[in-house]
Amino acid sequence: MKDIVRRSTRRIMLGNIPIGGSTPISIQSMLSVKTSNLPEASRQIRELVCAGCDIIRFSVMDLDDVKAIRELKNVSTAPLVADIHYDYRLALASISAGIDGLRINPGNIGKVEGVQALVAAAKERMIPIRIGVNSGSLPSELLHKYGVSAKAMVEAALEHIRILEDLNYQEIKVSVKASSIPLVLESYRKLSQVCDYPLHLGVTEAGTMMRGSIKSAIALGILLEEGMGDTIRVSLTADPVKEVAVAKEILVSLGLRKGLSIISCPTCGRTRIDLISLSEQVEAALAEYVDYPISIAVMGCAVNGPGEAREADFGIAGGRGEGLLFARGEIVKKVPEDCLVKELVSMVQDYIKTI
Amino acid sequence: MKDIVRRSTRRIMLGNIPIGGSTPISIQSMLSVKTSNLPEASRQIRELVCAGCDIIRFSVMDLDDVKAIRELKNVSTAPLVADIHYDYRLALASISAGIDGLRINPGNIGKVEGVQALVAAAKERMIPIRIGVNSGSLPSELLHKYGVSAKAMVEAALEHIRILEDLNYQEIKVSVKASSIPLVLESYRKLSQVCDYPLHLGVTEAGTMMRGSIKSAIALGILLEEGMGDTIRVSLTADPVKEVAVAKEILVSLGLRKGLSIISCPTCGRTRIDLISLSEQVEAALAEYVDYPISIAVMGCAVNGPGEAREADFGIAGGRGEGLLFARGEIVKKVPEDCLVKELVSMVQDYIKTI
Secondary structure, three states, X not given: OOOOOOOOOOOEEEOOEEXXXXXXXXXXXXXOOOOOOHHHHHHHXXXXXXXXXOEEEEEOOOHHHHHHHHHHHHHOOOOEEEEOOOOHHHHHHHHHXXXXXXXXXXXXXXXXXXXXXXXXXXXXHOOOEEEEEEHHHOOHHHHHHHOOOHHHHHHHHHXXXXXXXXXXXXXXXXXXXXXXXXXXXHHHHHHHHHOOOOEEEOOXXXXXXXXXXXXXXXXXXXXXXXXXXXXXXXXXXOOHHHHHHHHHHHHHHOOOOOOOEEEEOOOOOOOOOOHHHHHXXXXXXXXXXXXXXXXXXXXXXXXXXXXXOOOOOEEEEEOOOEEEEEEOOEEEEEEEHHHHHHHHHHHHHHHHHHO | OOOOOXXXXXXXXXXXXXXXXXOOOEEEEEOOOOOOOHHHHXXXXXXXXXXXXXXXXXXXXOHHXXXXXXXXXXXXXXXXXEEOOOOHHHHHHHHHOOOXXXXXXXXXXXXXXXXXXXXXXXXXXXXXXXXXXXXXXXXXXXXXXXXXXXXHHHHHHHHHHHHHHXXXXXXXXXXXXXXXXXXXXXXXXXXXXXXXXXXEEXXXXXXXXXXXXXXXXXXXXXXXXXXXXXXXXXXXXXXXHHHHHHHHHHHHHOOXXXXXXXXXXXXXXXXXXXXXXXXXXXXXXXXXXXXXXXXXXXXXXXOOHHHHOOOOOEEEEEOOOEEEEEEOOEEEEEEEHHHHXXXXXXXXXXXXXXX
């Protein structure tokens, strides 16, 4: 199978995380609590870091949020990004407080002197700025001219980019998010033709765990497979930790990141065990090994299972009351149904010690 | 935004459902119980029909399953497909019992006379045959020659196709499924270049609700967006009804089917209500309207929500203890938080009466 050929982009650094220029695609998420709520914000940051989130963003809406930055920097091993609307002073204060990156649209943050001051401060510490265009908040003159369209999205991004370039600042990444998949696709495709800044991919207001992960998987899947995307965020109306899990699954599925893959057959007339519950048990039991490049198969049928899943490193196939443990298509042993998951996990643990 | 240009394929009929030739993309699912278990099989068929499943497949493994077909035909308003391995006699018996379609690989079903008899019987009632190639059960000579690869997948499909074409039968659709996304993509892309039979898209052994819907959304999303796919199945290790819901969401997201879309913002520091629970309540409350072309927004922020979601037909935006009901960006009224979902549903119901 052909590997995905990634589009070449400039390389920037966000804290210790490189973005663009064929470096690994990083995963972002965002706090869902008020940033100044230190206990909750710290807890979410710890959970996100633990889940493997590479970059963590939060809103900075007021000076209380700015004050929280120093404390949160002590909590986080991942770089932190402040999301700021309309106010360059909050951005300046966030830089002083030690923030690693900004998401702010320079065309919306106030007077020219403000933008100049902000860029000067960012330049001093090489703090990257994400220009984040959103279909829901396009400038009214572009809306008037082009409607809600990819043209308006890209034009908005380019206007913000020009402001930074005119100030000789190029530590930039860009996003053009919408909740309509066709609009997301067209906007990123157009944008990637006219600029080589790293792209932050995302679908806004994607929805609940079910709807949101499907929409994000489609849009990010298509763009990533075409070689676009240097950093991604899956937006869900759900616990941010789930955003990281979905993002990882997208990258692993496309072969863009190494990690655990679990396949399981749909149950059918041949299945003699409760495969839905078994698969979910396996998924939960192996959750902590999600970054290991191992493939696991959970099959409902002892006759065809091991052979059909011969590509998997390890697997189990259920029968009636007992099941088979197999490795690369070869049966290792027969075990009682109750022990299948435990035996599989211990086989995986033994293997992990060897890699 | 540009519409997806669908690849032109031959048109076949599966019962009353047209497939291919730019007819609407149909949704399939498969029973997860033994076909001869009439109470359970009937229940699943009713649930699938109710969920909007266009085509329902089940395994036919023995004569008990064949006997169930007549009964299940009485239960189902959707056409029924028998999935048969290695035995043309079960296929012949299924045709006599009134089946609407077959999934059988003619290269694997026994002696030449058997294939001839089967095709003659299928031809009499114009019963379409799906050739279903699976990466887990490729013929050993192709495996030996090409390994598990798109080349082997497509070659296997073409061999089966040739057998039917040599018997002058062209009521065919084809699938080349695998659990590896890159392999699925390459196989369907290659196949669609060399044949114009309608394509049945799917990822095998995709996994649980979470993993399986992500993988299916990526693979089917990419192929559909490139114009491939005449009928789709999302395979999940989950209740088949969920397969239909995921399939619909994929088609609606890409603009390939009309239906309910629900966007909801990720919660952030600005959110003052329990948006996760609110979105899930809205999703559940509107489940029965999933086939109506309505867009709904569930926003966490009363200040930006209505404006950002001005593309949505209707929406709610939560505040502290109360929220806003809005329509196309205009605020309709302020209601207590407890009544938000109820008021939204009643607004949707009133609208549905007018369309």
